[in-house]
Amino acid sequence: MTFFKKISEKQAQGKIKKIFQEIKEKRKINFIPNFWKTIANNPDTLERTWNSLQQVMKKGELSTLTKEMIYVAVSMTNSCKYCIKSHTLAAKKQGMSDEMLNELIAVVAMANETNRLVESYQVELDSYLK
Amino acid sequence: MTFFKKISEKQAQGKIKKIFQEIKEKRKINFIPNFWKTIANNPDTLERTWNSLQQVMKKGELSTLTKEMIYVAVSMTNSCKYCIKSHTLAAKKQGMSDEMLNELIAVVAMANETNRLVESYQVELDSYLK
Amino acid sequence: MTFFKKISEKQAQGKIKKIFQEIKEKRKINFIPNFWKTIANNPDTLERTWNSLQQVMKKGELSTLTKEMIYVAVSMTNSCKYCIKSHTLAAKKQGMSDEMLNELIAVVAMANETNRLVESYQVELDSYLK
Amino acid sequence: MTFFKKISEKQAQGKIKKIFQEIKEKRKINFIPNFWKTIANNPDTLERTWNSLQQVMKKGELSTLTKEMIYVAVSMTNSCKYCIKSHTLAAKKQGMSDEMLNELIAVVAMANETNRLVESYQVELDSYLK
Amino acid sequence: MTFFKKISEKQAQGKIKKIFQEIKEKRKINFIPNFWKTIANNPDTLERTWNSLQQVMKKGELSTLTKEMIYVAVSMTNSCKYCIKSHTLAAKKQGMSDEMLNELIAVVAMANETNRLVESYQVELDSYLK
Amino acid sequence: MTFFKKISEKQAQGKIKKIFQEIKEKRKINFIPNFWKTIANNPDTLERTWNSLQQVMKKGELSTLTKEMIYVAVSMTNSCKYCIKSHTLAAKKQGMSDEMLNELIAVVAMANETNRLVESYQVELDSYLK
Numbered sequence: 205m206t207f208f209k210k211i212s213e214k215q216a217q218g219k220i221k222k223i224f225q226e227i228k229e230k231r232k233i234n235f236i237p238n239f240w241k242t243i244a245n246n247p248d249t250l251e252r253t254w255n256s257l258q259q260v261m262k263k264g265e266l267s268t269l270t271k272e273m274i275y276v277a278v279s280m281t282n283s284c285k286y287c288i289k290s291h292t293l294a295a296k297k298q299g300m301s302d303e304m305l306n307e308l309i310a311v312v313a314m315a316n317e318t319n320r321l322v323e324s325y326q327v328e329l330d331s332y333l334k
Numbered sequence: 335m336t337f338f339k340k341i342s343e344k345q346a347q348g349k350i351k352k353i354f355q356e357i358k359e360k361r362k363i364n365f366i367p368n369f370w371k372t373i374a375n376n377p378d379t380l381e382r383t384w385n386s387l388q389q390v391m392k393k394g395e396l397s398t399l400t401k402e403m404i405y406v407a408v409s410m411t412n413s414c415k416y417c418i419k420s421h422t423l424a425a426k427k428q429g430m431s432d433e434m435l436n437e438l439i440a441v442v443a444m445a446n447e448t449n450r451l452v453e454s455y456q457v458e459l460d461s462y463l464k
Numbered sequence: 465m466t467f468f469k470k471i472s473e474k475q476a477q478g479k480i481k482k483i484f485q486e487i488k489e490k491r492k493i494n495f496i497p498n499f500w501k502t503i504a505n506n507p508d509t510l511e512r513t514w515n516s517l518q519q520v521m522k523k524g525e526l527s528t529l530t531k532e533m534i535y536v537a538v539s540m541t542n543s544c545k546y547c548i549k550s551h552t553l554a555a556k557k558q559g560m561s562d563e564m565l566n567e568l569i570a571v572v573a574m575a576n577e578t579n580r581l582v583e584s585y586q587v588e589l590d591s592y593l594k
Numbered sequence: 595m596t597f598f599k600k601i602s603e604k605q606a607q608g609k610i611k612k613i614f615q616e617i618k619e620k621r622k623i624n625f626i627p628n629f630w631k632t633i634a635n636n637p638d639t640l641e642r643t644w645n646s647l648q649q650v651m652k653k654g655e656l657s658t659l660t661k662e663m664i665y666v667a668v669s670m671t672n673s674c675k676y677c678i679k680s681h682t683l684a685a686k687k688q689g690m691s692d693e694m695l696n697e698l699i700a701v702v703a704m705a706n707e708t709n710r711l712v713e714s715y716q717v718e719l720d721s722y723l724k
Numbered sequence: 725m726t727f728f729k730k731i732s733e734k735q736a737q738g739k740i741k742k743i744f745q746e747i748k749e750k751r752k753i754n755f756i757p758n759f760w761k762t763i764a765n766n767p768d769t770l771e772r773t774w775n776s777l778q779q780v781m782k783k784g785e786l787s788t789l790t791k792e793m794i795y796v797a798v799s800m801t802n803s804c805k806y807c808i809k810s811h812t813l814a815a816k817k818q819g820m821s822d823e824m825l826n827e828l829i830a831v832v833a834m835a836n837e838t839n840r841l842v843e844s845y846q847v848e849l850d851s852y853l854k
Numbered sequence: 855m856t857f858f859k860k861i862s863e864k865q866a867q868g869k870i871k872k873i874f875q876e877i878k879e880k881r882k883i884n885f886i887p888n889f890w891k892t893i894a895n896n897p898d899t900l901e902r903t904w905n906s907l908q909q910v911m912k913k914g915e916l917s918t919l920t921k922e923m924i925y926v927a928v929s930m931t932n933s934c935k936y937c938i939k940s941h942t943l944a945a946k947k948q949g950m951s952d953e954m955l956n957e958l959i960a961v962v963a964m965a966n967e968t969n970r971l972v973e974s975y976q977v978e979l980d981s982y983l984k
Contacts, residue, residue, distance in 0.1 A: 205549060205553075205722070205723050205724055206455075206456045206458070207455075207456070207552055207556075207562070207565060208455060208562070208565075210458075238457050238459070238460045239448075239451075239452065239457050242456075242457045242458075243451055243455060243457075245562070245566055246566035246567075246569070246570060248570070248649060249451070249566070249569070249570050249573075252646055252649065253447075253448065253451065256444060256642055256646070257444065259638060259642065260437075260440045260441055260444045261441070261444075264433070264437050265434045265437055266403075266434055266437045266438065266441075270400060270403065271437070271441050273396075273400065273404065274404060274407045274438060274441045274442065274445070275444075275445045277404045277407045277408055278407055278408070278411050278441075278442055278445035278446060278449065279445060279449055280840055280843055280844040281408050281411045281412065281840065282411065282445075282446070282449045282543070283543065283840075283843040283932070283933065283934070284449040284452055284453060285459075285843075285846070286452045286457050286459060286463070287449050287452055288846065289459070289463045289846075289855060290460075290463060291445075292857055293462075293855075296857075301395060302857070302858070302895070303394070303395040304395045304396055305857060305858075306895055306896035307390075307394050307395055307401070307896075308396065308404060309840075309841065309844040309845060309896070310390045310896060310898070310899050311390055311391070311396075311401050311408075312404065312408055312840055312844055313838070313840045313841045313844065313899075314386060314387065314390045314391075314405075314837065315405045315408035315409060315417070315421075316408060316412070316836045316837055316839070316840045317383075317833045317834065317836055317837035318383065318387070318417065318833070319408065319409055319412045319417050319836070320800055320801065320832055320833045320836045321369075321373055321379070321383065321829065321833045322369065322414055322416045322417055323414060323803040323805075323808070324800040324808070324829040324832055324833065325336075325337075325372045325373060325375070325829060326336045326337070326372075326805070326808065326809075327368050327369050327372045327373075327416050328336070328340075328368050328372075329415075329416060329419070330367050330368045330420075332423075332595075333416070333420060333423070333595050334595055335809060335813075335982070335983050335984055337812055337816075337822070337825060338822070338825075375822070375826055376826035376827075376829070376830060378830070378909060379826070379829070379830050379833075382906055382909060386902055386906070389898060389902060390902075410580055410583055410584040411580065413580075413583040413672070413673065413674070413803065414803070415583075415586070418586065419586075419595060422597055423595075426597075432597070432598070432635070435597060435598075436635060436636035436639070437636075439580075439581065439585060439636070439639070440636060440639050442580055443577045443578070443580045443581045443584065443639075444577065446576045446577055446579070446580045447573045447574065447576055447577035448573070449576070450540055450541065450543075450572055450573045450576045451569065451573045453540055453543040453545075453548070454548070454569040454572055454573065455569060456545070456548070456549075462855075463855050464855055465852075465853050465854055465939060465943075466716045466718070467715075467716070467942055467952070467955060468715060468952070468955075470718075497720050498717050498719070498720045499708075499711075499712065502715045502716075502717045502718075503711055503715060503717075505715070505952070505956060506956035506957075506959070506960060508779060508960070509711070509956070509959070509960050509963075512776055512779065512780075513708065513711065516704060516772055516776070517704065517708070519768060519772065520697075520700045520701055520704045521704075525691060525693045525694045525697055526663075526694055526697045526698065526701075530660060530663065531697070531701050533660065533664065534663065534664060534667045534698060534701045534702065534705070535704075535705045537664045537667045537668055538668070538671050538701075538702055538705035538706060538709065541668050541671045541672065542671065542705075542706070542709045542933070543933065544709040544712055544713060544933070545719075546712045546723070547705070547708065547709050547712055549719070549723045550720075551705075553722075553723070561655060563654070563655045564655045564656055567650075567654045567655055567656045567661070568656065568664060570650045571650055571651070571656075571661045571664045571665055571668075572664065572668055574646060574647065574650045574651075574665075575664070575665045575668035575669060575672075575677070575681075576668060576672070577643075578629075578643065578647070578677065579668065579669055579672045579674040579677050581633055581639070581643065582629065582674055582677055583674060585596075585597075585598060585632045585633060585635070586596045586597070587628050587629050587633075587676050588596070588600075588628050588632075589628070589675075589676060589679070590627050590628045590680075592683075592725075593676070593680060593683070593725050594725055670970055670973055670974040671970065673802070673803065673804070673970075673973040675973075675976070678973070678974070678976070679725060679976075683725075686727075692727070692728070692765070695727060695728075696728075696765060696766035697766075699766070699769070699971065699974040699975060700766060700768070700769050702970055702974055703769075703967045703968070703970045703971045704967065706966045706967055706970045707963045707964065707966055707967035709966070710930055710931065710933075710962055710963045710966045711959065711963045713930055713933040713935075713938070714930040714938070714959040714962055714963065716938070716939075726975075726978070727975075727976070728975060757980050758977050758978050758979070758980045759968075759971075759972065759977050762975045762976075762977045762978075763971055763975055763977075765975070769971070773967075773968065773971065776964060777964065777968070780957075780960045780961055780964045781961070781964075784953070784957050785951060785953045785954045785957055786923075786954055786957045786958065790920060790923065791957070791961050793916075793920065793924060794923065794958060794961045794962065794965070795961055795964075797928055798927055798928070798931050798961075798962055798965035798966060798969065799969055801928050801931045801932065802931065802965075802969045804969040804972055804973060805979075806972045806977050806979060807968065807972055809979070810980075810983060813982075813983070821915060823914070823915045824915045824916055827914050827915055827916045827921070828924060830910045831910055831911070831916075831921050831924045831925055831928075832924065832928055834906060834910045834911075834925075835924070835925045835928035835929060835932075835937070835941075836928060836932070838889075838903065838907070838937065839928065839929055839934040839937050841889075841893055841899070841903065842889065842934055842936045842937055843934060845856075845857075845858060845892045845893055845895070846856045846857070846892075847888050847889050847892045847893075847936050848856070848860075848888050848892075849888070849935075849936060849939070850888045850940075852943075853936070853940060853943070
């Protein structure tokens with residue numbers, strides 16, 4: 205049981221229709237992924253998320269590839285399966301190789317380990333970090 | 335109250351002394367950060383963590399800069415203050431500018447938001463992700 | 465593989481039987497949900513959880529509806545699928561509309577984003593918050 | 595050491611200045627909280643977060659009070675101290691009494707407990723939840 | 725700013741007074757730790773938590789020492805500083821040595837690492853685990 | 855879609871082959887669990903994880919049983935299904951009874967509850983904990 209049905213392209217009206225159109229054009233895809241079809245149940249959330257993601261993920265001082273890999277790293281730390289899969293695919297489209305993904309995962313795992321070492325041992329801030 | 339005192343360079347013996355020496359040489363620093371002085375209470379943990387971090391963080395298909403930024407992103411998601419500070423500094427030494435850090439934070443925050451949108455709406459895996 | 469089988473109503477004896485009876489009466493349902501049938505493997509946990517939930521979730525200064533929505537928000541943040549589903553249903557029984565759920569999700573997602581902005585930027589406590 | 599200084603009202607220019615002005619007007623306060631002064635280091639993040647929060651937190655089918663309480667519940671689950679304090683204060687301004695806060699905390703704590711019971715016992719979805 | 729003041733032993737009345745008395749007797753201490761003085765703002769939460777902890781932490785098939793170490797491991801994973809400190813102290817009273825704590829921390833850190841390896845690589849359940 | 859295929863025993867070469875052999879010998883099993891077959895995509899991660907786990911999980915001041923139970927407790931707090939299942943099985947092999955697991959789960963759930971009580975009420979460190 206999901207509490208919301210997906211909004212299909214056929215059902216999409218007004219603001220939703222316009223954003224679905226934009227997603228297909230900007231992402232160069234010919235279908236709407238379930239993420240967008242589901243959050244379309246709240247047109248404001250759909251619009252805000254679409255606009256925010258475009259702003260946040262566009263090439264800046266960091267490449268879109270680096271941004272996608274950071275996205276994947278956060279999603280792995282949060283164990284969000286859909287997010288790991290969809291952003292890993294996005295990173296691959298931006299050029300991430302299998303070996304890069306292997307290295308990314310090693311860093312994510314290691315950071316999760318040392319984060320807990322720090323908290324468990326209650327490591328004090330060094331004076332150069334204060 | 336911390337349950338373990340830091341092991342100072344003066345107190346360091348055997349395996350601990352050897353690793354403290356390596357840390358200073360490889361990192362080109364003339365002191366031992368509290369992280370290492372604290373986990374030295376378990377010499378096996380000190381040795382394993384030092385060796386693992388060198389292997390995981392060395393330049394590979396990903397640059398050390400990219401790896402440090404991923405480390406920061408995980409530490410932010412886990413809210414580990416010491417880790418955020420020390421790895422942000424490490425990333426800055428590798429060339430991360432303030433603007434790059436601003437962009438990194440925007441991605442981390444956004445990923446944490448959409449991770450929860452996905453879980454909250456129980457978004458179904460698209461067939462292309464299965 | 466699950467490590468514990470569910471305790472069916474037929475198998476229920478003593479304390480378990482009594483609580484199963486109470487659950488059906490108080491909740492006005494004619495079956496025992498898997499949550500209760502599973503935690504019944506530890507009758508103390510079953511009893512403590514049932515009594516605690518009744519106390520915590522009863523109408524007080526907050527309505528049961530508001531409490532159920534808070535329950536859902538926590539479950540979404542922890543990505544607990546069973547919990548999201550069962551407490552969303554409970555909130556719907558208390559009158560939560562689809563639009564209210566859409567708004568709830570938007571708040572949960574936004575809070576998860578700004579929580580990380582605060583930690584990532586290490587925002588200092590304002591003096592009025594100290 | 596924080597990596598970013600707060601942007602004071604005096605330093606604020608252009609987009610930042612405009613948003614600081616809006617914050618003071620809409621929130622009816624005569625100073626800018628540290629959260630906004632800090633994220634102003636990324637004017638896009640400042641603008642997006644301010645606009646998003648206004649949209650998400652405005653009265654809808656849920657009252658602003660209920661939304662603030664949900665915000666607090668998420669922040670408690672994430673252990674974000676600044677967020678707990680500032681949103682608890684915001685909820686109090688909307689009318690949350692001490693007793694309501696006590697009840698909210700009891701629900702948050704209980705939900706965190708049962709979320710883990712569900713995962714630990716690997717409770718199967720009931721057919722009515724599928 | 726904390727939203728609730730601690731309830732001192734002098735202020736304690738009725739149910740709170742009775743439980744404070746029990747805590748001192750059962751724990752063989754002559755003061756009330758801040759945890760209890762703070763949650764006493766909700767007498768129901770105080771009573772429920774005190775009774776639940778006594779039931780859950782009492783010697784059973786697991787020793788109280790083992791239970792306290794599990795408590796510490798969870799608190800480390802959640803980065804709850806107060807909880808790490810107070811339960812580490814409780815475990816020490818039950819006989820946990822420094823070396824045992826060092827080993828416990830190594831397991832906690834390692835588990836956090838491999839948990840993320842599993843999620844990141846999306847490891848499939850083996851048939852013997854299904 | 856998983857991004858990495860499992861490395862079968864037949865495909866295993868060099869370092870991977872050697873470690874697979876060790877796993878079967880040391881663990882006294884005649885197959886390689888999916889965890890190892892999957893992380894073998896990064897031979898360095900395979901080797902480091904295998905060596906680290908052997909060091910961390912070997913009998914020390916804590917028994918392997920106690921260590922496995924701590925592993926399970928962390929995995930439950932992180933909701934890692936594969937990890938809960940595989941380490942619960944490992945703990946059972948070391949002698950954990952159903953009743954011990956029931957008690958372990960009660961502690962994990964309770965610790966998750968009081969961790970949030972502490973954070974939500976912002977409990978101050980007692981002077982004996984400072």
